[in-house]
Each structure stands twice: as structure tokens, then as C-alpha cells.
Amino acid sequence: MPADRDMNFEELQNGTPGAPDDGDAVRSAQELEAVFDIPVAVSAVLGKSRMQVSQLLRIGKGAVIELDRKVGEAIDIYVNNRLVARGEVVVVEDRLGITMTEIIKGDRR
Template sequence: MADLGLEDFEDTGIPGPGPEDEGDKSAADLAPVFDVPVNISAVLGKSYMSVSQLLRLGQGSVLELDRKVGEAIDIYVNNRLVARGEVVVVDDRLGVTMTEIIKSEDSGQ
């Protein structure tokens, strides 16, 4: 197998990080990923129970969660915690307002 250098590859047209544009990042740089679907979950709380307890639940049952009233809820994007927020009502529908953005340890920020 022959060793290939960078000059042997075609330019894909995909902008990559370069020393000249490190400080010139904008939302337009993310345009290629704007249409990528993501799964967003707002978790009010969690509860753990056995299958037999689960089968006893019926209409009107109350499920106790591990959170207190007024405590922030967790917001996940693709099963990754990204923020915390509060439940709000918007036009008779439930919504979430983000109150804290969670920075991951491996993002280098």
C-alpha cells in the first residue's frame, strides 16, 4: 500500500477548522446540520418499581417521582443531558423554559 499525503485527496468543499478562521465562527457554519433530526426529552422525574407494582397501576394511580415541586427538570438531546429548566404553560399547552445549559466535561469548554 502506498502512503498518501493530504495533497492526494480532493477538496470536499466542507469547511474545516483552520488557523485563519478559528475566531470567525458563526451560525452559518452549522448550516449542514440544521436539518439533522434530534430527539428531545424533558424529564420531570424518575421512579423505580417492580413489574408487579407496575401491573397494579391503573387509571387514577399516583406515581411518586424522585423530584420535589419546583425543582428543575432535566432536558436531554439524544439521551445526553444538555440543560435544566422549568415547566411553563403556553396557550394551554405544557412547555419548558431552559434555565441552565449543561456543558459537558469532554467538550473542552
């Protein structure tokens, strides 16, 4: 595996076929098992808006708040208040979901 490529979860869990030493990947996955059950806060931000408190207090049922994003523009996905990805809103059966289209590397916010 090239040094500049990140492993995905399945590769980390199952080892990478054809890698020089598959035992290293399996051992790494076993070492990570301790953190698998730690809860994290995941949020998807459709857009943002700024307004005065007086405007906020006048908002009622059915009000429309204009956001800083256009229709079809990627949404931001945060884990524990850190931007980790961008994605699109999808409908799965009768629920909304997110599909990730871009993983954000580094400390971009």
C-alpha cells in the same frame, strides 16, 4: 468576545458586533447550515421512580406514581439521551412547555 464565553445562536448566525473579526462567526454559521435540518430527540424528565414489575402491572387509570423530585425542582432536559440543560415547566396558551434555566456544559449526567 472573551475566550471563555460561548456564542449563542444569534451571534453565531449574525456575527458578533464588536468582535475582532465578524467574518469568522458568519463563516462558522454558514458551515453549520448542513446540520440545521438533522432531527434530534429532545426529552424533558420530570422525575424518576423505581418499582417492581408486579407493582407496574397493578397501576390503573388515576394512579399516582411518586417521583424522585419535589414540586418546583428543576427538570432535566436531554437531547439524544445526553443531559444538556435544566429547566422549569411553563404553560403556553393551553400547552405545556419548558423554559431552560441552566445549560449543562461538559459530560455531566
